[in-house]
Amino acid sequence: MIDRARSRRWNLWYALTILAVLLASSLVSAGTVAAESARSEPVTVNGKMVLDCVHMTPETHKYAVENNYCTDGATPQNTVYGDCGYSFIYIYALGSLEAQVYYGFGSSLGAVVYRNLGVGWASTSGLSGGWNDSGVMASSTYATNRYINPGYGTTYVALGGDVVLWWGGTCTLLGPTDNRFIGY
Structure with a gap:
């Protein structure tokens, strides 16, 4: 019985460790994306305007x-x-x-x-x-x-x-x- 309890604790500890690593890497990725978003410049689109000399009174x-x-x-x-x-x-x-x-x-x-x-x-x-x-x-x-x-x-x-x-x-x-x- 002691081995089973120890095994369950080990599995729980192992699962929590994996979860903590995944959570930490997610937070690092999210922080990187947020930092990149904050640094990006607004996009400007330019277009030419041309006077329509045909359709006039x-x-x-x-x-x-x-x-x-x-x-x-x-x-x-x-x-x-x-x-x-x-x-x-x-x-x-x-x-x-x-x-x-x-x-x-x-x-x-x-x-x-x-x-x-x-x-x-x-x-x-x-x-x-x-x-x-x-x-x-x-x-x-x-x-x-x-x-x-x-x-x-x-x-x-x-x-x-x-x-x-x-x-x-x-x-x-x-x-x-x-x-x-x-x-x-």
């Missing part, structure tokens, strides 16, 4: 041009770069009041599995329009074009939207714009 556009916020003449083809890659939109005058809009993007953070884009245009002729371009894909780059008949005058185009990366991240396009005079 004529009075607003006139003010923006007079103050050099927007241009009234032809601008260079526009590519905008950000943390996720780049996006672009160009407009080409083809003659006979027709234009080609060429747009797309490139991801620097991996393949894109879904795009959700929107293109808008407005012309000083009074015509305007746009379209959505959404779909499943498996590439880090995308480019396409569409033909429009905006009438006689300067036509402004803009690209917006977002893409979903293969690992679940979402990137928002930074709104490239372009404009061109479209004539006969």
Whole structure:
């Protein structure tokens, strides 16, 4: 009987020792995590803001041009770069009041599995329009074009939207714009 009692005490002591070691290591880990959390800096996310020179009333556009916020003449083809890659939109005058809009993007953070884009245009002729371009894909780059008949005058185009990366991240396009005079 003495051996059994001694054995039980030994097992109890052994179990309490193991429990104390586990508890001590847990407290050390928790203290390390808490110390690391206290030392970490807040995360800052920066994004570019771009003035939309396409979707404005004529009075607003006139003010923006007079103050050099927007241009009234032809601008260079526009590519905008950000943390996720780049996006672009160009407009080409083809003659006979027709234009080609060429747009797309490139991801620097991996393949894109879904795009959700929107293109808008407005012309000083009074015509305007746009379209959505959404779909499943498996590439880090995308480019396409569409033909429009905006009438006689300067036509402004803009690209917006977002893409979903293969690992679940979402990137928002930074709104490239372009404009061109479209004539006969």
